Amino acid sequence: MDEIQIASLLKSSELFPIPQSVKLSYGTAGFRGDAKLLESTVYRVGILSALRSLKLGSATVGLMITASHNKVSDNGIKVSDPSGGMLSQEWEPFADQIANASSPQELVSLIREFVEKEEIRIGEKKKSAEVWLGRDTRPSGESLLRAAEIGVGSVLGSVAIDIGVLTTPQLHWMVRAKNKGLKATESDYFENLSSSFRCLIDLIPSSGNDKLEISKLLVDGANGVGGQKIEDLRGSLSNLDLEIRNTGRDGGVLNEGVGADFVQKEKVLPLGFGSKDVGMRCASLDGDADRLVYFYIPSESSDKVELLDGDKILSLFALFIKEQLNILGDDKEGKQSRLGVVQTAYANGASTDYLRQLGLDVVFAKTGVKHLHEKAAEFDIGIYFEANGHGTILFSESFLSWLVSKQKDLMAKGQGGSEEHKAVCRLVAVCNLINQAVGDALSGVLLVEVILQHMGWSIQKWNVLYKDLPSRQIKVEVPDRTAVVTTSEETEALRPLGIQDAINSEINKYPRGRAFIRPSGTEDVVRVYAEASTQEAADSLANSVAQLVKSFLGSS
Ligand SMILES: CC(=O)N[C@H]1[C@@H](OP(=O)(O)O)O[C@H](CO)[C@@H](O)[C@@H]1O
Numbered sequence: 001m002d003e004i005q006i007a008s009l010l011k012s013s014e015l016f017p018i019p020q021s022v023k024l025s026y027g028t029a030g031f032r033g034d035a036k037l038l039e040s041t042v043y044r045v046g047i048l049s050a051l052r053s054l055k056l057g058s059a060t061v062g063l064m065i066t067a068s069h070n071k072v073s074d075n076g077i078k079v080s081d082p083s084g085g086m087l088s089q090e091w092e093p094f095a096d097q098i099a100n101a102s103s104p105q106e107l108v109s110l111i112r113e114f115v116e117k118e119e120i121r122i123g124e125k126k127k128s129a130e131v132w133l134g135r136d137t138r139p140s141g142e143s144l145l146r147a148a149e150i151g152v153g154s155v156l157g158s159v160a161i162d163i164g165v166l167t168t169p170q171l172h173w174m175v176r177a178k179n180k181g182l183k184a185t186e187s188d189y190f191e192n193l194s195s196s197f198r199c200l201i202d203l204i205p206s207s208g209n210d211k212l213e214i215s216k217l218l219v220d221g222a223n224g225v226g227g228q229k230i231e232d233l234r235g236s237l238s239n240l241d242l243e244i245r246n247t248g249r250d251g252g253v254l255n256e257g258v259g260a261d262f263v264q265k266e267k268v269l270p271l272g273f274g275s276k277d278v279g280m281r282c283a284s285l286d287g288d289a290d291r292l293v294y295f296y297i298p299s300e301s302s303d304k305v306e307l308l309d310g311d312k313i314l315s316l317f318a319l320f321i322k323e324q325l326n327i328l329g330d331d332k333e334g335k336q337s338r339l340g341v342v343q344t345a346y347a348n349g350a351s352t353d354y355l356r357q358l359g360l361d362v363v364f365a366k367t368g369v370k371h372l373h374e375k376a377a378e379f380d381i382g383i384y385f386e387a388n389g390h391g392t393i394l395f396s397e398s399f400l401s402w403l404v405s406k407q408k409d410l411m412a413k414g415q416g417g418s419e420e421h422k423a424v425c426r427l428v429a430v431c432n433l434i435n436q437a438v439g440d441a442l443s444g445v446l447l448v449e450v451i452l453q454h455m456g457w458s459i460q461k462w463n464v465l466y467k468d469l470p471s472r473q474i475k476v477e478v479p480d481r482t483a484v485v486t487t488s489e490e491t492e493a494l495r496p497l498g499i500q501d502a503i504n505s506e507i508n509k510y511p512r513g514r515a516f517i518r519p520s521g522t523e524d525v526v527r528v529y530a531e532a533s534t535q536e537a538a539d540s541l542a543n544s545v546a547q548l549v550k551s552f553l554g555s556s
């Protein structure tokens, strides 16, 4: 790094002093916290993303300013790698180091060391970094975006491009498309969704089509960017009747009593929904629209919902994909195509049993989509979902090219209208529709809707694929959540010493009892998860484990 570069970093970093007493970690999904304290972090991640672009031959990197399901006064920042996936975990320690550097001098010396170690060449005329910046609808987004721009701009020869208010998955999709040399604007994204949705609709067997009249889907947009974008998309969709509520345009507050995280964790109606909606098919998006859950209201007398979470969406997708693969038979070079599913410890035990009964390969990953994505990518078709509704379906490059050549072969042999050809076309359309970069509530809604139409199923029919084991999640505020250290599967606590034995003896009191604790990577809490054969038992097990957490760690 030359003198001019050092001076540029020192000068810009003076603008963003780090607030006292913030200790940040890149966490499950980027940096998050009170928006008022984040300018220096966002500025520094701007620098990191420019370096990431330079390291990868000037490929476009994405920066998303969002705190997803957190309260509106929070914000956050996450990096999209050029592949459209999450920032490589190898760079996370550097992200942590620079976010916490206490002075401009320390910051610059950390950057200098890193740049030398990674052999990143800054300021070469032919190579400039390019970073695309997106943000959700939070009021703090605009000023944080300016901080990111200054960060990017302080790495010589780097360009920051503001691409506006977007959902997180839109940004990831656009970054991936750009680096693949494909059309990569927001309207290309919408066009891709509507055309592949249309294609799947056209491939619905006519008998299936008649079984279900197209009933209205009610969408809870979490008062965030997802509600607004799905409104934009609606015009280009046929065969789908959408009513969108909680768009944020009608005075509601982002994520307050609304949205996928609220509905999934509390299992109660979001604001804006009520007894008039009993029995209707409803979907809820989270604050940055990378999560999706479905629900319906079983009766007028209560505010409880029947939840169809990420596990149930995963099961629906797996069933549909498996049906298409069965039509194709075993002819991929004589081998069965490898279809696998990935879940986390939060997956409902009944869903895992169901998926295994379907004969699927079920593997487990740590919480956080970066972990699930990695495992899903090992299959020909890998479906991953967190119970909270974040997930997608990945098609390997080799499997996709096999499908495309099969499609051509069948056409050439005059078998264009065959069942086999239709199954291949459906799989190719699913691959186009469903976001290959990250979980995406918009593409997820479209795929659920077309599969329900294909099967001729109502939401109630879908819900009885299996019955969830009753479960309960609790957040416990403690003085220091990092005092909880878990095994790599996150199902057992290694620290504080003795807590796991105490948890085990609680679990043993309940038939089908299962419980675990882990520190959240996105909120300052320890999470407790419990499952048991009745709701009362699950609640009671969760409460006793929460009490244990408080007594071992103290309450804050
Ligand atoms: C139990 C739970 O829902 N955890 C969520 C939550 O992470 P935590 O590390 O548990 O706070 O936010 C992550 C990002 O959205 C998501 O990937 C994850 O599944």
Ligand SMILES: [Mg+2]
Pocket: 068, 069, 286, 287, 288, 289, 290, 291
């Ligand atoms: Mg989210």
